[in-house]
Amino acid sequence: MIEKHLSISSKEARLIMAHMYVAFISLLVGGLMGLLQTFVRSGTFNLPFGIGYYQILTAHGVILALVLTTFFIIGFQFALMSKTVGISDKQRLSAWIGFWTMLIGTLLTAGTILTGKANVLYTFYAPLKAFPTFYIGLALVVVGSWIACFTNFRQLAVWKKAHKGGKSPLLAFMVVINMLLWFIATLGVAATVLIQFIPWSLGMVDSINVLVSRTLFWYFGHPLVYFWLLPAYMAWYAIIPKIIGGKIYSDALARLSFVLFLMFSIPVGFHHQLTEPGIDPLWKFIQVVLTFMVIIPSLLTAFSMFATFEMAGRSKGFTSLFGWIRALPWKDVRFFAPVVGMLAFIPAGTGGIINASHQMNQVIHNTIWVTGHFHLTVGTTVILTFFGIAYWLIPSLTGRKLTKKINTLGIIQTIVWSVGMFIMSGAMHIAGLLGAPRRSAYSTYTGAEQVDTWIGYQLAQAIGGTILFIGIVLMVYIFFYMVFGAPKGEASFPIAEVSEEAEPTPQYLENWKLWIGITIALILFAYTIPFIDIIQHSPPGSEGFENLIR
Amino acid sequence: MHIHKYEKLWLIFGVGSLILFLVILAIGAFYKEIHPPSHMDTIDPKNVQEHESFKEENLGLRQVGENEYIVNVLSSGFYYDLGKDENDKAVNTIRIPVGAKVLFQTTSTDVVHGFQIAGTNVNMMVEPGHISTLETVMQKPGTYTLLCNEYCGSGHHYMAATVEVFEP
Ligand SMILES: [Cu+2]
Numbered sequence: 160m161i162e163k164h165l166s167i168s169s170k171e172a173r174l175i176m177a178h179m180y181v182a183f184i185s186l187l188v189g190g191l192m193g194l195l196q197t198f199v200r201s202g203t204f205n206l207p208f209g210i211g212y213y214q215i216l217t218a219h220g221v222i223l224a225l226v227l228t229t230f231f232i233i234g235f236q237f238a239l240m241s242k243t244v245g246i247s248d249k250q251r252l253s254a255w256i257g258f259w260t261m262l263i264g265t266l267l268t269a270g271t272i273l274t275g276k277a278n279v280l281y282t283f284y285a286p287l288k289a290f291p292t293f294y295i296g297l298a299l300v301v302v303g304s305w306i307a308c309f310t311n312f313r314q315l316a317v318w319k320k321a322h323k324g325g326k327s328p329l330l331a332f333m334v335v336i337n338m339l340l341w342f343i344a345t346l347g348v349a350a351t352v353l354i355q356f357i358p359w360s361l362g363m364v365d366s367i368n369v370l371v372s373r374t375l376f377w378y379f380g381h382p383l384v385y386f387w388l389l390p391a392y393m394a395w396y397a398i399i400p401k402i403i404g405g406k407i408y409s410d411a412l413a414r415l416s417f418v419l420f421l422m423f424s425i426p427v428g429f430h431h432q433l434t435e436p437g438i439d440p441l442w443k444f445i446q447v448v449l450t451f452m453v454i455i456p457s458l459l460t461a462f463s464m465f466a467t468f469e470m471a472g473r474s475k476g477f478t479s480l481f482g483w484i485r486a487l488p489w490k491d492v493r494f495f496a497p498v499v500g501m502l503a504f505i506p507a508g509t510g511g512i513i514n515a516s517h518q519m520n521q522v523i524h525n526t527i528w529v530t531g532h533f534h535l536t537v538g539t540t541v542i543l544t545f546f547g548i549a550y551w552l553i554p555s556l557t558g559r560k561l562t563k564k565i566n567t568l569g570i571i572q573t574i575v576w577s578v579g580m581f582i583m584s585g586a587m588h589i590a591g592l593l594g595a596p597r598r599s600a601y602s603t604y605t606g607a608e609q610v611d612t613w614i615g616y617q618l619a620q621a622i623g624g625t626i627l628f629i630g631i632v633l634m635v636y637i638f639f640y641m642v643f644g645a646p647k648g649e650a651s652f653p654i655a656e657v658s659e660e661a662e663p664t665p666q667y668l669e670n671w672k673l674w675i676g677i678t679i680a681l682i683l684f685a686y687t688i689p690f691i692d693i694i695q696h697s698p699p700g701s702e703g704f705e706n707l708i709r
Numbered sequence: 710m711h712i713h714k715y716e717k718l719w720l721i722f723g724v725g726s727l728i729l730f731l732v733i734l735a736i737g738a739f740y741k742e743i744h745p746p747s748h749m750d751t752i753d754p755k756n757v758q759e760h761e762s763f764k765e766e767n768l769g770l771r772q773v774g775e776n777e778y779i780v781n782v783l784s785s786g787f788y789y790d791l792g793k794d795e796n797d798k799a800v801n802t803i804r805i806p807v808g809a810k811v812l813f814q815t816t817s818t819d820v821v822h823g824f825q826i827a828g829t830n831v832n833m834m835v836e837p838g839h840i841s842t843l844e845t846v847m848q849k850p851g852t853y854t855l856l857c858n859e860y861c862g863s864g865h866h867y868m869a870a871t872v873e874v875f876e877p
Pocket residue numbers: 785786787788821822823857858859860861865868
């Protein structure tokens with residue numbers, strides 16, 4: 160009965176919804192941890208029951224940065240793939256195996272954090288040592304995500320075989336690029352976890368090479384942010400045009416920007432290690448240059464977005480220079496939420512350029528400015544776009560309608576989120592410039608006057624954090640209402656068509672061997688010599704330190 | 710592939726600014742030699758005192774020239790070791806005259822730490838097995854907090870010392 164309202168078969172809907180449940184429960188739990196942190200840091204609140212500040216900080220990072228994002232993205236991408244190229248019974252089975260592998264991994268890691276044996280934060284820098292199940296759980300999450308990768312690759316390959324010579328659907332192409340990026344990037348973190356951390360935490364080897372582990376971590380840590388961002392770009396490029404009643408500006412440019420992201424987002428990890436010893440400054444600089452190359456596809460994207468908006472507006476008869484802005488559906492939350500996210504990307508991207516700028520990094524490195532920066536990028540641009548996706552994806556999967564009331568509540572949610580984030584992230588940026596460190600509990604340090612100047616901003620962070628948490632509660636309510644409460648009916652799964660005026664897409668854009676080849680060549684160029692250098696100049700390895708985290 | 714005229718202009722402007730920006734960074738890096746701290750020497754983290762700079766008697770502030778100083782620091786689980794004073798008490802404040810050239814050298818005896826003098830550009834990572842160094846001139850008098858800005862364990866937020874820059 161319900162089935163007739165679904166945009167895809169109920170079997171597929173169940174698979175995707177399973178990912179969504181984990182994502183939205185993570186949002187609530189991880190968000191609560193974040194709220195408590197801002198309270199502690201304001202200096203007015205102590206955690207009860209012997210819970211540690213760094214314990215909730217670890218939970219907040221792992222649950223939001225790794226669990227929420229990965230589950231939402233993989234679920235969303237399965238929806239896009241099912242819709243555009245289809246999913247066979249076999250592929251759906253492997254998708255479920257991937258899901259359960261990730262979930263078991265998540266529970267194992269979360270359980271270890273809850274027992275206080277893994278207060279190592281989500282970057283788990285050696286030689287701080289967590290209990291082995293922390294790393295084993297993380298490894299399972301990665302392995303589960305690889306199963307999803309190969310399921311997606313297989314889906315496109317099967318479709319290509321059946322449509323010889325045909326151009327792959329744009330969204331399927333984008334999903335495969337993002338999963339390729341993720342697969343190549345996670346090889347780094349898998350290598351350090353499997354070869355270095357697990358044997359070392361189990362006591363099979365005595366020591367760990369700290370700089371090697373950090374380099375492998377950051378080889379993964381930067382593309383990770385593009386793994387978050389590209390699904391948002393998928394929605395911007397191929398879904399929002401439909402929602403505003405327009406068309407995709409150019410299929411070829413959209414594909415080109417995704418290919419450029421694949422090539423330029425991986426060989427850039429050193430810009431996270433700019434202030435560390437043991438890495439040649441020349442190679443740091445080379446990676447800084449490579450890092451800045453990702454600005455090019457970002458510029459392409461910005462142009463495409465505004466071109467799409469303007470074309471849609473003009474097609475509705477608005478002719479003056481900026482009149483088309485009025486034609487956009489500002490009262491449709493499916494448009495409003497992602498566009499607010501898009502706007503946040505302007506200051507967010509600017510901050511990112513400062514962070515990666517070789518010498519300028521020294522001013523803000525490891526200050527709370529950095530935290531402010533990524534709460535603007537992933538915590539606003541990406542997550543507001545994900546919320547924007549949820550407003551049509553969830554109803555279309557559950558066979559319910561997006562009611563007017565929920566639409567209005569969604570707009571309120573977006574505003575609450577923006578206000579909360581403006582206050583919290585703004586305070587973080589300023590306090591960071593004044594020198595306040597990131598990832599630290601409340602402290603007056605030496606009691607100097609200088610430290611006093613930060614405290615006011617830390618109070619502002621708590622106010623912003625509280626408003627954000629109200630936003631989270633609203634969103635989780637909206638999610639469960641869309642799953643269980645909304646009236647039955649049909650919700651569209653909006654996928655835009657390419658504009659008739661767009662040029663045909665050149666064949667070479669689908670030359671996977673070429674793009675993967677260039678990506679690997681760039682990675683080898685950026686990493687081979689410095690990596691040999693790091694290994695040849697290795698100091699004696701470090702034993703673990705568990706006593707420091709208890 | 711055809712690219713729209715306005716998009717071409719937009720990309721030329723964007724990529725042009727990008728190149729200009731990178732050239733400025735490169736001039737800073739290779740002509741003025743302003744690189745981020747990237748010291749290459751290694752050390753045994755379990756036996757840091759075998760290195761001249763980190764012998765007990767060499768820790769803390771030392772004057773090495775007319776207006777030149779070296780500050781050797783051992784960073785460890787939640788403490789910056791700045792040596793001892795005449796009364797054999799641990800030093801937790803160092804005083805540097807305005808305008809003096811100062812070389813900071815530090816290494817870790819355990820985990821990864823941060824080394825940041827808040828409100829200045831003195832900011833570097835401290836890693837076991839590596840020596841971190843940074844040379845600077847403190848231009849503004851005042852009382853600064855030297856603090857650990859990389860999470861190093863449960864007492865991380867207590868890891869701090871004071872740096873006074875005074876008008877001589
Ligand atoms: Cu420390």
